[in-house]
Amino acid sequence: MATTLPAVAxxxxxxxxxxxxxxxxxxxxxxxxxxxxxxxAVNTLPxxxxxxxxxxxxxxxxxxxxxxVLPTVQSTVLARVTRINPRQATVxxxxxxxxxxxxxxxxxxxxxxxxxxxxxxVKIFDSFRPGDIVRALVISLGDQSNYYLSTAQNSLGVVMxxxxxxxxxxxxxxxxxxSTRTGAVEERKVAKPI
Numbered sequence: 001m002a003t004t005l006p007a008v009a010x011x012x013x014x015x016x017x018x019x020x021x022x023x024x025x026x027x028x029x030x031x032x033x034x035x036x037x038x039x040x041a042v043n044t045l046p047x048x049x050x051x052x053x054x055x056x057x058x059x060x061x062x063x064x065x066x067x068x069v070l071p072t073v074q075s076t077v078l079a080r081v082t083r084i085n086p087r088q089a090t091v092x093x094x095x096x097x098x099x100x101x102x103x104x105x106x107x108x109x110x111x112x113x114x115x116x117x118x119x120x121x122v123k124i125f126d127s128f129r130p131g132d133i134v135r136a137l138v139i140s141l142g143d144q145s146n147y148y149l150s151t152a153q154n155s156l157g158v159v160m161x162x163x164x165x166x167x168x169x170x171x172x173x174x175x176x177x178x179s180t181r182t183g184a185v186e187e188r189k190v191a192k193p194i
Contacts, residue, residue: 005044008098009036009055010078011133012159014193016053026055030170037160039078039100057100069099071107071138071147078159079107079149081132087111089128091136093147107147109136114189116152126175127151127189133160135191157191 005015014033015021023029024045026038036042040057071077071093079091093105114122128134135156136149151157154174161169161177163186169177171190178185 005042005053006098007042008040008100009042010039010095010098011036012135015042015055020050022047022050022052024052024054026057027053028168039095069096069101071096071105073138073141075138076156077107077136077138077147077149079134079136081128081130081134083130084124084128086124089124089134090146091134091149093149105147106145107136107138107149108142109134109149109151113139113148113150113152126187128158129161129164129186129188131162132158132188135159151189151191154192157189159191161186161188 009015013036015036016034018029018032018034021034023034027034028037034053036055038055038057040055043054045052075096077093078095079093081089082092083090089109091107093107094101111122111124112119114127136151137156138147139150140148142148163169163179163184167179167181169179172178174190175187176185177188177190
């Protein structure tokens, strides 16, 4: 019970042990830990036998300083993959650092920015799928409509994904994820847990 909970959580972020708390809305259990499934404020509810952790997406007030947060070069962001083609993945940035955004920004992860080695062998379809949640680094402010992002570090890549049939997936290695229900394996560029 002495676990200090973060004020704000990002998708895939471990919050507490499942032996100390119960999962509520916006959370799930993975490897005996309660993890956030959405970006938002962390709350606890007094329930028996254990308190319940919830994560709620709360709109930010107009006077809040976080409304002016913009992705900058070297910012770590969370983004949802919206579409892919053989050369790049298009993403929607919804969180900069630990701050959820009111407005989403569009970004691009090019094939040469997916990983640091063997850049010529990267296949976007084997790295990302639409709907995946990706932790990435802003490498350039890009053009008028897109930020350029990179996942070419061990801690960057897919943090949360669903299989083709809709099952939540967990990482097996840096390039594979498996369905929690069926065990079916799919290729992804997986982020190392932090």
